Amino acid sequence: MKSTITQTIDNNADRFKAISSFIAANPELGHEEFQASARLTEELAYHGFQIERGVLDIPTSFIATYDSGKVGPVIAFLAEYDALPDLGHACGHHLICMMSIGAAIGLKSVLAETGGSIRVYGTPAEETKGAKVPMAAAGLFEDVDIALMAHPYYTYEKSGESLAMDAIQYEFFGRSAHAAAQPYEGINALDAVLQLFNSINALRQQIKSDARIHGIISEGGKAPNIIPDYAVAQFYVRSASRTYTNELVQKVLHCAEGAALQTGCTLKTSFYEYSYDELLTNETLSAVFTEQLFAMGIEPKDIEIGKDHGSLDLGNVSTQCPTIHPFVKVVDEKHMLHTKEFRDLAMQEPALNAMIFTAKALAYTAYEVLNSPELLSKIKAEFAAEKK
């Protein structure tokens, strides 16, 4: 029956490539992906999926469902389709969405026999305010048996880890004064920000090696002859686990409180973006995907161990259901994500072929799970143990 999946994806390959190319040529930023969302849901509706648009009042999100009518697992494929400012689709999300949708349409062709149901989650704004966060918080993945997606890259990498992350803003309020005439009347908010940076730099010596704390001064005063009464720093605090990230956030808060005390400022903290959890890769499911790649002719030496890739909003999904996020090779030259070199190559025919190839690998992976209750229970046992 795998041949039915293959045939279905091959028969639709030109359509899938045309949609991906359209999205690449019309890049839209996070939460503005109206054209992409429309094209993707039209395609899913054409193939018989039921479409719910604007999930949780997120205008460019969607959930597309195809139910076999027979009891069985719920298979989720996740679609991203947002672009980057100036760079367009330099992260290859125009490929991600059609890898997942191609896989869903391929898998649908055998669902009458396997039973179960397929969902495609259209998840906007991965690069900024990742919609997977509110979708996960609303429990939309809780009844999902497995969630799959793949990310374009210059090499193959097994699904690995990503860092839990909090985005925190520290606002310091002081009092302005003439910096030469009456400096003693002032309370310098910029000094508080500088102290915060210095304290964090001292803290670095005592933190785990997987932690990352990095920030900018987003407001630091108006003119050198005015003591700044208001200054703002924005930081990302990240580490390999949510638990340790929470600890770090407390330590950084103490640095900020100390800076406020030293300078006489008052402090206000807030989150300026969603918090991401770390990605919990389901190793059992990940191994099934890797096996499919081997069977399709990819050699073990070509698949690297998953390395750290910053933070992903998929982390929050992975705490709700068994999840994988492998990287797949779509370009032949070594270019990093978020570069125009990667973007240009990711729009060309070899990348589109890699997208079709990956859609098949994702569909075959889901097919293996649909066909083996033992495999699914192993996947779920690992998930339960990891969640504790």
Ligand SMILES: [Zn+2]
């Ligand atoms: Zn990106």
Ligand SMILES: [Zn+2]
């Ligand atoms: Zn990306």
